[in-house]
Amino acid sequence: MMSGDGTSMTGRRLVYLDHAATTPTAPEVVKAMLPYFSERFGNPSSIYGIARESRDAIDRAREQVARAINASPEEIFVTSGGTEADNWAIKGAAYANRAKGNHIVTSAIEHHAVLHTCQYLETQGFRMTYLPVDEYGRVDPGALEETLTDQTILVSIMAANNEIGTLEPIAECAGVCRDRGVRFHTDAVQAIGSVPVDVEALGVDMLSLSAHKFYGPKGVGALYVRKGVRLDNLLHGGGQERRRRAGTENLAGIVGMGAAIERAVERREEYARRMAALRDRLYSGIAERIEHVRLNGHPTERLPGNLNCAFEFIEGESMLLLLDAAGICASSGSACTSGSLDPSHVLLAIGLAHENAHGSLRLTLGESNTDGDVDYVLETLPPIVERLRTMSPLYANYRRSCNVQ
Amino acid sequence: MYSEKVMDHFMNPRNQGEIENPDGVGEVGNPKCGDIMKIFLKVKDDRIEDVKFQTFGCGAAVASSSMATDLIKGKTLQEAWDLSNKAVAEALGGLPPVKMHCSVLAEEGIHKAINDYRIRKGLEPWKEKPGAAHAHGDETCEA
Numbered sequence: 001m002m003s004g005d006g007t008s009m010t011g012r013r014l015v016y017l018d019h020a021a022t023t024p025t026a027p028e029v030v031k032a033m034l035p036y037f038s039e040r041f042g043n044p045s046s047i048y049g050i051a052r053e054s055r056d057a058i059d060r061a062r063e064q065v066a067r068a069i070n071a072s073p074e075e076i077f078v079t080s081g082g083t084e085a086d087n088w089a090i091k092g093a094a095y096a097n098r099a100k101g102n103h104i105v106t107s108a109i110e111h112h113a114v115l116h117t118c119q120y121l122e123t124q125g126f127r128m129t130y131l132p133v134d135e136y137g138r139v140d141p142g143a144l145e146e147t148l149t150d151q152t153i154l155v156s157i158m159a160a161n162n163e164i165g166t167l168e169p170i171a172e173c174a175g176v177c178r179d180r181g182v183r184f185h186t187d188a189v190q191a192i193g194s195v196p197v198d199v200e201a202l203g204v205d206m207l208s209l210s211a212h213k214f215y216g217p218k219g220v221g222a223l224y225v226r227k228g229v230r231l232d233n234l235l236h237g238g239g240q241e242r243r244r245r246a247g248t249e250n251l252a253g254i255v256g257m258g259a260a261i262e263r264a265v266e267r268r269e270e271y272a273r274r275m276a277a278l279r280d281r282l283y284s285g286i287a288e289r290i291e292h293v294r295l296n297g298h299p300t301e302r303l304p305g306n307l308n309c310a311f312e313f314i315e316g317e318s319m320l321l322l323l324d325a326a327g328i329c330a331s332s333g334s335a336c337t338s339g340s341l342d343p344s345h346v347l348l349a350i351g352l353a354h355e356n357a358h359g360s361l362r363l364t365l366g367e368s369n370t371d372g373d374v375d376y377v378l379e380t381l382p383p384i385v386e387r388l389r390t391m392s393p394l395y396a397n398y399r400r401s402c403n404v405q
Numbered sequence: 406m407y408s409e410k411v412m413d414h415f416m417n418p419r420n421q422g423e424i425e426n427p428d429g430v431g432e433v434g435n436p437k438c439g440d441i442m443k444i445f446l447k448v449k450d451d452r453i454e455d456v457k458f459q460t461f462g463c464g465a466a467v468a469s470s471s472m473a474t475d476l477i478k479g480k481t482l483q484e485a486w487d488l489s490n491k492a493v494a495e496a497l498g499g500l501p502p503v504k505m506h507c508s509v510l511a512e513e514g515i516h517k518a519i520n521d522y523r524i525r526k527g528l529e530p531w532k533e534k535p536g537a538a539h540a541h542g543d544e545t546c547e548a
Contacts, residue, residue, distance in 0.1 A: 315439055317463035321415060334439060334463070343439065355436035355461075391421055391467065393443040393459040394436060 013327045015373045019213075019305055019366030020162050020190060021331060025256065026215040026367075032259040033217065036252035044249050045240065054251050061258025065222055068261040069188075069207065070198040077223045077241050078254055082189040082210030084234070085223040086113040086156075088245070089185040089206040092231035093154045094121055097183070101151035105129045107139050107168070108349040110158050114187055115345070118156075127151070136298035137166035137350050145176045154183045159191035159207075163333055163346040163362060164297030165306025167195060174203040183229060189213055189221075193264030194272055194303050205229045209261075211253070215367065216260030220253035275305035275365050278374055282363065283307050285378040290385050296347060296360060305365035308333075310347070310356040313395035314388040319361055322384045328377060333360040355394065407464055408498035414468035419475045422457045429525065431517025434510050440466045442510050444474065444518040453477050453485055458514070465504035472496050473511035482519055486531060488512065 016024075036057060042050030044058055059073070066073045079085045094104060106118050108130045118128050129147045131139055139157055148155075155177050160167050170186050177184040185206040191197050193214035199207055206229065210221035225231055225244075237246030264271075287293055292312035311319070316334030323330050333344030334357075342348075343357035352360070363377070389395040407415070424445035434441040440462030447455035456478050458470040473493045477485035490508035494500045500508055520530035 313461065315462050315466075318415070318467060321412075321464045325416065353436075354439070358436070358439035391418070391459060392461040393432065393441050394461045396423065396443075396459055 015327060015376055016329045016368060017363040017365060018329045018331050020362065020364035022212045022218065023215045023366055025217050026260065026263060029216055029256050029260045033252040033256040036255050044251065045238065057251065057255050058249055061254045064258035064262045068265040069224060070200050071224050075224055075227055077225060077245050078249065079221045079223055079245065080219055081221040082208050083113040085208035085221050086187055087117050088223055088234040089208060090114065090117045090154065090156055092234060093183050094126055095232040096230040097153035101153045102126045103149055103151040103153065105131060105144065105147050105152060105155045107131045107133060107157050109133050109137055109161055109346040111162055111187055114156055133349055135351050137161055137164050138298065139168050139173060141169055141172040141176050144173055148180050148182060152182050154185065156185040159186045159188040160195065160303050161346060162190050163344055164308045165303035166298045167301045170202050170204065178203055190303060192261065193268055194305060199224055211257035211260050214260050214264040217253050217256040220250050220257045272304040278365050278369055279305060279307050282374045282377060286381065289378060289382045296350065307363045308360060310352060310360045311385050312356060312359060313392045313398060314359045314385060316358055316360055318388050319384060326380045328380060331362045334358045406501050410498040411465060411468040414471040414497065415464045418467055418471040420457050420471065423459060424455060424457045429518040429522030431514045431521055433513045433517055440507065440510060442466065442470050442514040444514040446518045446522055448522055452481050453479060462507065465500050465507040466510065468497055469493055469507045469511040473515060477515060485515055486519055488515060
């Protein structure tokens with residue numbers, strides 16, 4: 001899609017600002033994966049030489065993942081991605097602890113992979129608490145503690161929010177749960193490679209991650225499960241993943257995940273510094289050039305590459321279509337991008353009025369982005385917002401009310 | 406996800422703007438649902454002499470406003486009233502199922518503007534056909 005100088009294959013300028021949705025697989029990661037498609041293709045469960053090579057490759061990748069988050073390799077279980085990891089952690093812990101209780105706590109701003117799993121468990125006799133968040137999207141560990149009862153078996157709070165980028169106080173939340181003997185899971189899909197993730201420092205029992213969010217391939221992820229944590233299986237079948245997750249391994253994908261996470265953790269500090277600088281310049285430029293904008297999420301406790309703002313009086317999908325026409329890839333919490341009439345649950349949870357939630361824009365930066373990209377957005381976005389406001393009856397009403405005053 | 410026609414009407418909207426001293430105005434939708442359409446009419450000899458729209462909404466909402474206003478321009482009020490949301494969607498080369506309500510909004514906006522005109526003239530407002538579609542009838546966003 002993109003060449004190194006930020007143009008598409010058609011030669012048109014292309015600025016990709018949707019890295020929270022997915023990242024391109026890094027060339028060195030692809031290179032590490034390639035031999036495992038057609039040359040070293042052996043089924044790791046078989047007994048002969050090329051099978052052993054596959055097994056070794058998986059072991060190495062498991063070690064790379066473990067080292068990246070300060071876990072041991074036996075605590076890393078490969079999945080098909082973040083969604084499966086979240087489903088497994090929550091359903092697995094719920095069913096394994098059914099005799100102890102039926103209460104599960106999560107936050108109102110989790111990814112749908114967590115929220116919809118929890119909603120499903122409600123139909124199976126589990127009781128849920130959805131913790132509210134403050135105006136910045138932060139969970140209050142004190143409020144979490146108050147929701148815990150002797151029936152609580154699991155708490156799941158994300159490490160970093162995918163829409164507004166807010167970082168959650170995971171170590172504090174996990175500490176509260178450990179003191180009460182409640183299992184704690186975190187969806188760290190957005191956090192890996194951007195903020196430090198150390199399962200010991202955080203004190204979590206389970207953690208989900210997904211390779212394509214850190215320049216690895218799609219379709220592969222992992223669930224970290226602390227030694228001694230009981231979990232029912234999600235997938236039943238063969239004896240792969242030490243009998244915890246059946247199915248022939250996604251060999252090349254797993255190799256790619258290992259290479260990608262090692263690379264991401266090595267580069268993390270420099271990456272985070274660079275992303276934060278670009279993001280801050282982007283936001284201050286937008287705020288200087290466009291009126292009636294608000295920043296969504298926490299001003300400082302947020303992912304370095306995440307910018308989310310709401311533009312009053314206009315609707316997000318229209319903004320995305322015009323940005324796309326100018327070669328800028330972005331996303332929005334607008335209802336129209338979700339296939340329903342309701343805007344993003346995250347934006348509503350931080351207290352945005354519906355009409356402002358509809359007008360939100362998420363720009364998520366990544367490795368390929370440059371100062372030139374920021375300049376291009378700052379040049380392109382203001383006329384787009386202006387054009388949509390000129391079309392908007394809400395803006396006309398606002399202007400009229402200003403004139404009356 | 407959008408047809409070429411939809412994209413054309415979204416990128417180059419026809420009849421966008423406001424009419425000074427209009428003969429009829431209809432505003433439908435609600436900011437909570439993410440779409441508002443306002444239709445302005447200029448009527449002469451029972452015909453729509455001019456029509457403009459303002460829309461807060463997605464690509465389909467803007468394109469539906471553009472196409473619907475284009476279709477009723479120069480038509481009699483009765484012809485404009487009879488324009489169905491399906492005809493708007495068809496003229497746009499189809500809309501994705503989740504976006505059909507945008508075309509309904511256009512139909513409703515035109516009806517409201519026509520009845521506003523009729524009321525201003527001291528005429529009985531026309532009645533919606535029984536079972537007429539509503540933009541936000543059975544969906545999650547409660548208008």
